[in-house]
Amino acid sequence: MATHRFTPTRYHNAIGTAEPCFRLADGDTLITDTIDASGLDAHEVAVAPRPNPMTGPFFIEGAEPGDTLAVRIDRLTPSRATGWTYSPLALTVLDPAAIIDRPPVQRVVWDINRNAGTVKLQEPSPGLEDFAPEIAPMIGCFGVAPAGGQAFSTATSAQNGGNMDYRLFAPGTTAWFPVSVPGALFYLGDGHACQGDGEITGTGIETSFEMQVTFQVLKRSIAWPRGETAEDIFCVGNARPLDQALQHATTEMSRWLGEDYGLDARAASHLMGQVVRYDVGNVFNPAYTVACRIAKRWLTRR
Structure with missing residues (x-):
């Protein structure tokens, strides 16, 4: 069991079978960096799901098809003092009749105050001048390569994980993924400093992170991600x-x-x-x- 520090030089917008960027043993801990999709403009996010840049894939020695990869989320540390979100509410969560009154898409910046443990809009909307929710880091998108040489966009999710945006994928949680290819080929990214249930504006507070996770190969089979x-x-x-x-x-x-x-x-x-x-x-x-x-x-x- 060892701890490895990996600095990525390339990122992926799909989770699939690709050349591993690094190899780890069963029981090893990984510390690495992730980035957010800050290069996309508001129009692109408004009309189509955005891709999330993933760090990886990481080859886990001993992981074979039919096994389960357990990933303990040890630490998620924002590496920037700002993050960003979009408004308004997504089309998928509004009554169809309300869509005609939906305002244009707007990108806003949030200050991430690690000392205070809060996030706050740099230019608050009226009524939100004192709105400062607690930092609650989570992983929006992570998982393992699917079977059969497939690759899934990091804008979606399936049995192998992916863009699930579930708030309990946070420090202290162990996530389980069904292994479909040798080495599992694990990816992670899309860190959020804070997010409500559903990612109902199409974003959490997107920012770059230093992430620490620990791997364990379980000789058992599952069909869907567990935690x-x-x-x-x-x-x-x-x-x-x-x-x-x-x-x-x-x-x-x-x-x-x-x-x-x-x-x-x-x-x-x-x-x-x-x-x-x-x-x-x-x-x-x-x-x-x-x-x-x-x-x-x-x-x-x-």
Whole structure:
């Protein structure tokens, strides 16, 4: 087990099979830099999902198709004192009748005050002069290469992860991804200093980051991304329409409860029916994201 510092010189706008930029062993820790998509203009973001520049791919020794790559998010540190977002609300979250009154797309800059632990608009809109939410770093887009030589734009997501924009992919969380190619070929990027559920303006507070993650290869198979925090376990479904994403996440959670907690389908339904929570990840990009989450206090491992 070792810690490696990698400085990228190129970035990718797709997650797929590509020449690895660096190799790590099972158990190793990676510290690397990510950048945001600040070069795109407002018109491009308004008419199409933007690509997210990814750092990677990283080859993880011992990861083989059928395995699971566990990625513990150790630290996410903004490397700039500013970030940016767009307004107004995305077309996908508005009633069709409200779209005609939607104002033009506008790009704004936020100050990231690490000492105060807050973010604040440089030029506040009326009524937001004192608005200063807490910094809450998260990874918007990360995952592993899909099977069959495929490559997915970093504007979307699938079974291999991708642009999920789920707020619980934050420091302290361990994310699990199904491995489909030798070495897993792991990518990460799209760091947000703060974001509400859904990424409903098409952006979190986008900025560059130094990220630290630790890898573990698990000799088990999963179908969709999973995650674990100190308090919860969750499964992620990525699809469109939204109900299909929910179905993927729910089915994966039912499987997990059987595999690790000894609950058959009927017992899992009793538990999930009363204590499950659903979180909305990305609802802006081509595939939507839903997380099916259960508090660990209801669970006993077997």
